[in-house]
Amino acid sequence: xxxxxxxSSAFDSGRSAEAHLAADLAGGRTVLRRQHVGYPFHVxxxxxxxxxxxxxxxxxxxxxxxxxxxxxRLKLDVDVAxxxxxxxxxxxxxxxxxxxxxxxxxxxxxxxGPGAFxxxxxxxxxxxxxxxxxxxxxxxxxxxxxxxxxxxxxxHDPRQAGRPFASFSSxxxxxxxxxxxxxLDRGSIRGNEARAGSLGDMAxxxxxxxxxxxxxxxxxxxxxxxxxxxxxxxxxSPAPNQAGLVMRILAPDxxxxxxxxxxxxxxxxxxxxxxxxxxxxx
Amino acid sequence: MLSTLRALWQADGAFPSGSFAFxxxxxxxxxxxxxxxxxxxxxxxxxxxKHRWASYDxxxxxxxxxxxxDLAVIAAVDREVEASTLVESLRVGSRRNGAxxxxxxxxxxxxxxxxxxxxxxxxxxxxxxAVMQGAVWSSVGLDENLAQLTSGYTVASGLITAAIRLxxxxxxxxxxxxxxxxxxxxxxxxxxTPLELESFAPFLDVAAARHAQADLRLFAN
Numbered sequence: 001x002x003x004x005x006x007x008s009s010a011f012d013s014g015r016s017a018e019a020h021l022a023a024d025l026a027g028g029r030t031v032l033r034r035q036h037v038g039y040p041f042h043v044x045x046x047x048x049x050x051x052x053x054x055x056x057x058x059x060x061x062x063x064x065x066x067x068x069x070x071x072x073r074l075k076l077d078v079d080v081a082x083x084x085x086x087x088x089x090x091x092x093x094x095x096x097x098x099x100x101x102x103x104x105x106x107x108x109x110x111x112x113g114p115g116a117f118x119x120x121x122x123x124x125x126x127x128x129x130x131x132x133x134x135x136x137x138x139x140x141x142x143x144x145x146x147x148x149x150x151x152x153x154x155x156h157d158p159r160q161a162g163r164p165f166a167s168f169s170s171x172x173x174x175x176x177x178x179x180x181x182x183x184l185d186r187g188s189i190r191g192n193e194a195r196a197g198s199l200g201d202m203a204x205x206x207x208x209x210x211x212x213x214x215x216x217x218x219x220x221x222x223x224x225x226x227x228x229x230x231x232x233x234x235x236x237s238p239a240p241n242q243a244g245l246v247m248r249i250l251a252p253d254x255x256x257x258x259x260x261x262x263x264x265x266x267x268x269x270x271x272x273x274x275x276x277x278x279x280x281x282x
Numbered sequence: 283m284l285s286t287l288r289a290l291w292q293a294d295g296a297f298p299s300g301s302f303a304f305x306x307x308x309x310x311x312x313x314x315x316x317x318x319x320x321x322x323x324x325x326x327x328x329x330x331x332k333h334r335w336a337s338y339d340x341x342x343x344x345x346x347x348x349x350x351x352d353l354a355v356i357a358a359v360d361r362e363v364e365a366s367t368l369v370e371s372l373r374v375g376s377r378r379n380g381a382x383x384x385x386x387x388x389x390x391x392x393x394x395x396x397x398x399x400x401x402x403x404x405x406x407x408x409x410x411x412a413v414m415q416g417a418v419w420s421s422v423g424l425d426e427n428l429a430q431l432t433s434g435y436t437v438a439s440g441l442i443t444a445a446i447r448l449x450x451x452x453x454x455x456x457x458x459x460x461x462x463x464x465x466x467x468x469x470x471x472x473x474x475t476p477l478e479l480e481s482f483a484p485f486l487d488v489a490a491a492r493h494a495q496a497d498l499r500l501f502a503n
Contacts, residue, residue, distance in 0.1 A: 184366040187482030189333065197329025200314075200485040207368075207484075221495060233314070235491025237370045246368045248487040 016073040017041055023057060023079070023086040023118075030057035030084040040065035041074070044091075052275035056085040056117070067095030068125070068133065071102040075109070078120065082113040082142075085273070089265075091282050093123040093154070093254055099132025099166055110139040110147065112211075117146045117272055121265045123258045123282070124152035124206055127165035127191070135170045140177055141211045146272040147174070150261045152206020154254025155194060164191030174211060174243065182243040183209065202233065202250040204257040208264050211244040218271035220245060226267050232260035258282075289428040292419065293435045295443065299383045299411075307372070307486045308444045310493030318450040324459045327441050328466055330486060335437050336470040338366075338481040339412040343433050346416025347426055351394055353401055356417050363410040366479050369487050371494035380409035387418050394421045427471060434467035 019041040022034040029048065037043055044060040061076075068074070080086045096104055112118040125133060133153070141147045153168055169188030175181055185207060189198055199205055210217065220236045227234040227249060236247040247264060251257035262280070269277040291297065311326060312318050318326075342363050349355040367373040381402060387395030395418050402409035412433065419429045439460055446456045 181361070181365050183368070184362065184479070185368060186366065186478055186480045187333075187337075188480060189482045193332070197325045198333050198483055198485060200488075202485075205484045224492070224495070233488055235369070235488035237368065237491040237494065240365045240367065240373060248368075248484045248491065250484055250488055 015040075015069060015071050018075045018077070019043070019061075020077045021059070021079070021088070022081070023084045024081040025055065025084040029055050030086055032057070032059075033081070040072075041076070049278045049280070050275070053085060053273050053277070056087060056273070056277070058087040058089065058280065060091050061088055061122070062091060063094055067097055068104045068106065069097050070100035070104065070132075072104045072106075074105070075107045077109045078118065079111045080113060080116045080118040080145075083115040084113070085117040087119040087121070087280075089119075089121045089280055090123045093126045093258065095126045095128060096131040096133045096153075096165070097128050098130030100130065101132075103132040103134060103167075105134045105136065108135075108137040108139075110137070110149070112139065112141045112145040112147050114142040115144055116142070119148040119265060119269065121148060121150045121261060124154050124204060124254050124261070126156045126254055127153050127168060129157055129159075129161070129163040129165065131165040131191075132167045133165075133169070134167075135172075137171070138173045138175070139211075140175050141182070142177055144213055145211070146213075146216055147209070147211040148265060148268045148272075149209045149211075150206060150264065152204065152249065152257055152261065154204035154251075154257055155191070156254070164194065166191055168194075170207070172207075172209065174209065182211065182241045183239055183246070185209075185246075200233070200250055202252055204251040204254050206249045206251075206257055206261055208247040208249065208261065208268075209239065209244070210246070210268050211239070212268075212272055214242070216272045217245055218267045223247065223264065223267050226263050227260045230259040230263050231256040234260065285423045285425060285428055288423050289432045292415075292422075292424070293432045293439075295439065298386045299379065307490030307493060308441050308450075309448055310489030310491075311486070312445070312448050312450045313493065314489055318445060320451050320455040320459055323442065323445050323451055323456075324462055326486075327438055327459060327463055329483060330441060331434060331438060331463065331466055331470060333483045334481045334486060335434060336473060337476050338479050339437065340430055340433060340470070341476055341479050342410065342412035343416040343429060344426060344475055346413040347420045347429055349417055349420075351397075351417065351421065353397070353406070356398070356413060357401070357407045360408045360410050360413050362479060363413055364408050366481075367410075369490045369494070372487075372490050376410045376412070377408055379411040380414040383411060383414050384409060384418070387422075392418060392421060394418060430471040431467060434471060435464075438463045438467060
């Protein structure tokens with residue numbers, strides 16, 4: 001396993017921050033061609049964990065500030081060049097604190113070039129009482145590229161006071177480079193309505209989107225069985241416009257959901273890259 | 283008065299719109315829960331109305347209604363519904379329902395329905411049910427409010443009828459649930475119309491996706 005130099009972090013005033021990561025294939029390995037990471041973002045050094053796929057670069061994205069707070073406006077840009085292989089994940093769930101009427105916005109912009117593999121597999125956010133989180137993601141994926149994207153949340157009320165999160169909303173757009181829309185997923189839920197039918201009896205939910213050519217997709221049934229085997233309740237389906245697969249996942253808690261998301265990543269990685277990927281330490 | 287009568291005509295389960303074969307995922311929910319009582323059914327129908335119909339189907343319906351028969355605009359709304367209906371069985375069911383709805387109206391002499399049926403056959407439009415209902419209902423004399431009420435009622439009654447046919451609840455229990463949902467439908471039609479199609483009903487999506495993988499099914503979705 002080899003590593004890249006540590007990233008540099010810079011303090012910004014206030015809580016608006018941007019991170020830009022550009023991954024490129026050079027000398028048979030994916031390297032970070034460009035990175036700018038502003039506080040509270042922090043990325044670890046890069047890891048090459050998979051002997052069978054030595055070009056696959058794995059980075060852990062962290063929050064250096066103990067989570068997401070009211071008024072945070074965070075933006076992450078990821079650009080994966082042609083034929084590169086990049087996996088961005090987190091070491092643990094991110095806590096989302098009380099939004100205090102200002103809310104928290106996390107935007108992602110992802111570009112995946114021809115023949116590239118990109119997995120952005122974050123652990124679920126933990127929505128504390130009053131949390132008001134908006135996720136806004138746009139991804140542009142080349143015809144023969146692979147994108148694995150997972151976003152989710154778990155409800156957490158540490159004092160058992162019956163005070164839920166305020167709101168969770170998500171906006172996802174996936175396009176081809178020519179602007180053709182492949183998939184749109186927009187939704188929002190208020191905390192006091194989350195357990196009244198939307199989530200069934202569960203306390204955690206996620207969506208996995210896998211954009212890939214048909215011969216690089218896992219079997220829908222197998223994917224569902226493996227995720228269910230982690231204690232989740234999942235439903236997988238072919239995506240609109242022959243884009244790949246989508247999966248909704250429900251779980252009784254964030255830990256179970258995180259295990260289900262990890263399992264989904266490994267099933268997708270095996271199908272897309274042709275070999276089992278090493279378990280990522282968390 | 284005539285527009286109200288036309289709304290009743292379109293909400294009537296006897297109108298051959300093809301929706302009798304669709305359970306909106308409720309067969310999957312009955313299977314997941316190993317049954318369903320009237321209280322749970324009411325909760326589910328309310329969740330489907332609030333978190334799927336009001337912010338998604340209702341919006342698609344209103345956009346179709348406001349197209350004034352402009353096929354290019356109808357096709358654009360239709361494509362947006364296609365891209366944002368993530369579960370395949372719901373996508374296919376919505377298109378199939380839309381095709382049946384257009385066929386029925388075309389056969390009883392609605393010119394716009396006949397044109398839409400042809401453009402769906404040619405692939406120019408996809409024919410999602412909410413968009414087609416909006417477009418055609420604007421041509422048969424319903425106003426926007428009646429179109430929304432008719433749409434909300436048919437979704438609620440479709441879910442409840444499916445639950446009755448599956449034996450999850452009795453016929454009278456189902457009617458009690460439907461009666462309880464009517465004020466909610468009215469309230470939701472008065473909500474501001476979102477600019478974008480939005481839905482947050484992961485439990486319904488999970489149930490519909492799992493149902494599509496099931497070996498034995500009574501309903502098409």
